[in-house]
Amino acid sequence: MRSSIFSSDIYTRSRAIPAGAWQRPLAVSVVLLIAGILMLESALAGRGFRPNVVDSSQRWAQERKRASELGHRALVLVGASRALLDLDLTALGEDSGRVPVQLGIDGNSYLPVLADIAADDSVTGAVIVEYQDSALGDTAFDAQAQDFVREARRERNLTVKFNFLAIEATLASFRQRFMRSYADGAGPFVALTTRAFSPRATPQYLVTLPSRERSADYSLVSMPYTYYDRAARNAGFDDVALRGAPRDVESALSLRIRGLASANFPDFKDNAARIATMVRRIEARGGEVVFVVFPRSGLVWEADAKRYPRADFWDRFRMETGAKGVHYLDVPALTTFQCPDGSHLDKRDKVRFTHALTRAISDDGWLRRSS
Amino acid sequence: MLFNSLSFLVFFAVVFSLHQCLPVGTGRKLLLLVASYAFYAAWNPPYLLILLFSTMLDWLLARLIWRERGAGKRRALLVVSLIANLSLLGFFKYGDFALHNFQGLLATVGVAYVPPAWNIVLPVGISFYTFASLSYTIDVYRREIEADTSLADYALFVAFFPHLVAGPIVRARALLPQIAHPPKATAQQIGWGLTIVMIGLFFKSVLADTLLAPVADAVYDAPGSYHGVAALAGILGFAGQIYFDFGGYSLCAIGLALCFGYAFPDNFRAPYAARGFSDFWRRWHISLSTWLRDYLYIPLGGSRGGELATRRNLMLTMLLGGLWHGASWMFVTWGALHGAYLVAERSLRARFPMCFEGKTADAVLTVLTFTLVCLAWIPFRAPDLWTCVALLDGLRQPAGAVANQWMAIVLMLCTVAWHWRTRDIALEEVAAAWSPAVRTSLITLCLVGVFLASGGDDRAFIYFQF
Numbered sequence: 001m002r003s004s005i006f007s008s009d010i011y012t013r014s015r016a017i018p019a020g021a022w023q024r025p026l027a028v029s030v031v032l033l034i035a036g037i038l039m040l041e042s043a044l045a046g047r048g049f050r051p052n053v054v055d056s057s058q059r060w061a062q063e064r065k066r067a068s069e070l071g072h073r074a075l076v077l078v079g080a081s082r083a084l085l086d087l088d089l090t091a092l093g094e095d096s097g098r099v100p101v102q103l104g105i106d107g108n109s110y111l112p113v114l115a116d117i118a119a120d121d122s123v124t125g126a127v128i129v130e131y132q133d134s135a136l137g138d139t140a141f142d143a144q145a146q147d148f149v150r151e152a153r154r155e156r157n158l159t160v161k162f163n164f165l166a167i168e169a170t171l172a173s174f175r176q177r178f179m180r181s182y183a184d185g186a187g188p189f190v191a192l193t194t195r196a197f198s199p200r201a202t203p204q205y206l207v208t209l210p211s212r213e214r215s216a217d218y219s220l221v222s223m224p225y226t227y228y229d230r231a232a233r234n235a236g237f238d239d240v241a242l243r244g245a246p247r248d249v250e251s252a253l254s255l256r257i258r259g260l261a262s263a264n265f266p267d268f269k270d271n272a273a274r275i276a277t278m279v280r281r282i283e284a285r286g287g288e289v290v291f292v293v294f295p296r297s298g299l300v301w302e303a304d305a306k307r308y309p310r311a312d313f314w315d316r317f318r319m320e321t322g323a324k325g326v327h328y329l330d331v332p333a334l335t336t337f338q339c340p341d342g343s344h345l346d347k348r349d350k351v352r353f354t355h356a357l358t359r360a361i362s363d364d365g366w367l368r369r370s371s
Numbered sequence: 372m373l374f375n376s377l378s379f380l381v382f383f384a385v386v387f388s389l390h391q392c393l394p395v396g397t398g399r400k401l402l403l404l405v406a407s408y409a410f411y412a413a414w415n416p417p418y419l420l421i422l423l424f425s426t427m428l429d430w431l432l433a434r435l436i437w438r439e440r441g442a443g444k445r446r447a448l449l450v451v452s453l454i455a456n457l458s459l460l461g462f463f464k465y466g467d468f469a470l471h472n473f474q475g476l477l478a479t480v481g482v483a484y485v486p487p488a489w490n491i492v493l494p495v496g497i498s499f500y501t502f503a504s505l506s507y508t509i510d511v512y513r514r515e516i517e518a519d520t521s522l523a524d525y526a527l528f529v530a531f532f533p534h535l536v537a538g539p540i541v542r543a544r545a546l547l548p549q550i551a552h553p554p555k556a557t558a559q560q561i562g563w564g565l566t567i568v569m570i571g572l573f574f575k576s577v578l579a580d581t582l583l584a585p586v587a588d589a590v591y592d593a594p595g596s597y598h599g600v601a602a603l604a605g606i607l608g609f610a611g612q613i614y615f616d617f618g619g620y621s622l623c624a625i626g627l628a629l630c631f632g633y634a635f636p637d638n639f640r641a642p643y644a645a646r647g648f649s650d651f652w653r654r655w656h657i658s659l660s661t662w663l664r665d666y667l668y669i670p671l672g673g674s675r676g677g678e679l680a681t682r683r684n685l686m687l688t689m690l691l692g693g694l695w696h697g698a699s700w701m702f703v704t705w706g707a708l709h710g711a712y713l714v715a716e717r718s719l720r721a722r723f724p725m726c727f728e729g730k731t732a733d734a735v736l737t738v739l740t741f742t743l744v745c746l747a748w749i750p751f752r753a754p755d756l757w758t759c760v761a762l763l764d765g766l767r768q769p770a771g772a773v774a775n776q777w778m779a780i781v782l783m784l785c786t787v788a789w790h791w792r793t794r795d796i797a798l799e800e801v802a803a804a805w806s807p808a809v810r811t812s813l814i815t816l817c818l819v820g821v822f823l824a825s826g827g828d829d830r831a832f833i834y835f836q837f
Contacts, residue, residue: 010661011545015625015634018803022562025810033818164372164413171377187826
């Protein structure tokens with residue numbers, strides 16, 4: 001048996017090379033791979049997919065670092081998907097005379113991030129916070145945002161900045177910026193099997209830009225079912241059948257929403273006090289914090305109005321914290337915007353909305369242009 | 372820096388190009404040394420100091436051992452090397468484990484002791500380069516090799532990046548002569564080297580990470596939830612994952628070294644078609660099993676001291692081999708199982724030699740070996756004994772499986788069949804018979820597979836933690 005003879009090979013000083021050519025098959029294979037990748041990229045382009053960066057805790061950490069480094073010149077955005085999707089950073093920069101830093105985290109409470117920047121004396125710029133009623137019931141901070149904050153702190157505390165993870169993240173980001181096969185964080189396998197050649201592929205309606213800003217093109221998605229799906233998720237319904245005639249689905253959702261009870265947060269007062277402390281700490285070092293209630297429409301608005309009545313939440317929050325705030329319903333220019341999915345603005349409305357919002361904020365005497 | 376990462380692709384492209392530009396000789400060696408240190412520093416730069424310390428100490432001690440005539444002094448110098456290397460390994464790898472076991476021991480006699488927080492990160496590859504380095508001082512002590520190598524050559528032997536973090540554990544006797552007279556890689560060697568790197572990456576990225584790991588992870592993460600065929604798929608899935616993960620890494624290491632003209636030994640030879648456990652250990656992680664044989668089992672007495680002593684030596688070797696994999700009683704359990712298998716096989720072979728002959732016996736023995744090896748992987752992968760019991764209990768309850776679990780089972784059956792067919796044939800012999808079209812197809816398959824599997828969560832190689 002050969003196995004017993006082979007055990008002495010541990011001292012081998014030369015390896016047998018299989019006879020025949022290896023360079024040509026290798027070269028042909030590389031050419032075939034490149035041809036295959038080009039075909040895949042071309043098929044994806046034909047279906048409207050385009051490369052985009054993928055958000056990650058490392059990318060967030062880089063922006064978080066900028067929030068500290070920019071000092072008074074920074075305009076820090078804190079919040080969730082509305083902060084990411086509804087604001088155009090270029091327009092915001094032009095209007096405010098500051099450098100926008102996007103620290104929004106999709107689907108997360110703003111509290112961990114606000115707490116983190118409040119505790120960091122190097123953050124001295126202005127802060128716009130996407131107000132979320134639900135955050136006032138958040139006492140544990142056990143959100144994904146905590147992981148992002150931890151990652152940023154870990155990177156800040158690294159004594160040696162040269163590390164494999166940072167290099168790998170930069171290279172992966174570079175690849176994602178130029179290849180459609182990696183769009184939206186998918187891999188080539190997903191791109192090949194569900195996007196490139198499938199007539200039922202979900203179109204790429206959501207794009208993340210290198211600044212972490214996001215854009216949604218709702219003309220690409222199936223309406224009104226995307227809207228119903230968003231409304232159901234927003235209201236916390238996971239048992240509503242979203243099939244059938246649109247009118248029937250809307251009626252069923254509307255009926256359920258009418259039955260929603262107002263939220264009760266026993267820790268509202270304590271959380272409001274914590275937030276007030278954070279705001280005061282930022283303001284004490286020359287910063288400014290403005291809370292903004294972003295637009296919503298239709299069933300999403302109805303559900304939020306039922307669960308978080310304005311008088312019991314937003315108005316009470318303003319009173320308890322004394323924080324600066326803008327509610328879109330108080331500004332006529334902001335009430336004209338419609339959210340196609342009920343919750344977020346379409347990319348075509350971002351610039352107009354950003355100008356209207358910065359005007360509304362400066363009309364109240366806040367966030368004056370940085371010199 | 373993982374072999375299946377973008378940063379390694381860039382790193383290799385730069386180092387290989389520079390290497391090809393330089394004339395054969397000292398320049399190339401220095402380039403490889405600097406590149407290897409940069410490769411290691413990518414994980415945690417301060418730990419480079421440990422690698423440097425270990426390298427310089429062993430190089431110096433080996434020279435002193437070689438020059439020394441007195442047996443006592445030579446032995447004392449070897450003991451210094453052993454203590455220094457094993458202390459480093461013990462501190463970083465087993466410090467926390469020892470403290471917690473000490474705490475448990477004190478608790479049994481009613482003493483409440485809270486060990487200090489252990490926030491020390493294990494230096495990657497320490498188990499591998501410590502063993503490689505120790506093989507040098509021990510071989511010099513045994514006068515099997517001369518200690519005439521330069522410090523730079525010795526440093527390259529210890530740190531050469533293809534084997535640095537997860538082996539194969541190369542022997543000084545094999546690699547130092549190659550470094551002393553640096554070989555020039557031929558175009559054939561580079562072509563074949565790159566081909567086996569592709570095969571290794573396909574093993575790792577496609578088979579281990581994409582097809583098998585999700586099946587194994589799901590079952591081991593919730594062992595009580597999977598029964599019958601699904602539980603079996605999890606067990607076979609991990610057996611496949613660890614083979615394709617580590618086997619893939621080893622192929623990459625061998626192929627990369629070959630691109631620079633250096634020959635590394637095989638680390639795996641169709642292990643899942645082994646005829647018994649002694650044969651399994653001649654096929655699985657060969658560089659570790661031969662190291663344990665040469666530097667532990669034989670010094671303990673090997674099979675020279677009678678049957679009882681042989682059994683004791685086998686058990687001790689496998690227990691320590693298990694512990695080498697990590698600071699956990701589960702690894703010790705895995706080692707104990709393999710020790711027991713080896714002892715049982717030895718006794719049965721001595722008592723019933725006829726039962727081990729013939730084609731039927733060969734088939735039965737192969738299937739039995741594979742089954743018991745797979746069962747031994749359960750404590751290796753499971754975090755605790757409860758998980759092992761739950762998984763084995765799940766096996767007894769009839770239940771079906773979903774598509775990816777069936778796929779894992781089929782893949783493992785194909786793997787066993789492939790190992791069976793090639794168990795006495797080296798990969799090079801198989802590859803020599805491939806026509807250019809087959810070669811092109813296989814390399815393309817590997818490249819396309821690795822590309823399609825890219826972009827997800829990159830898993831580290833399992834053996835990096837050891």
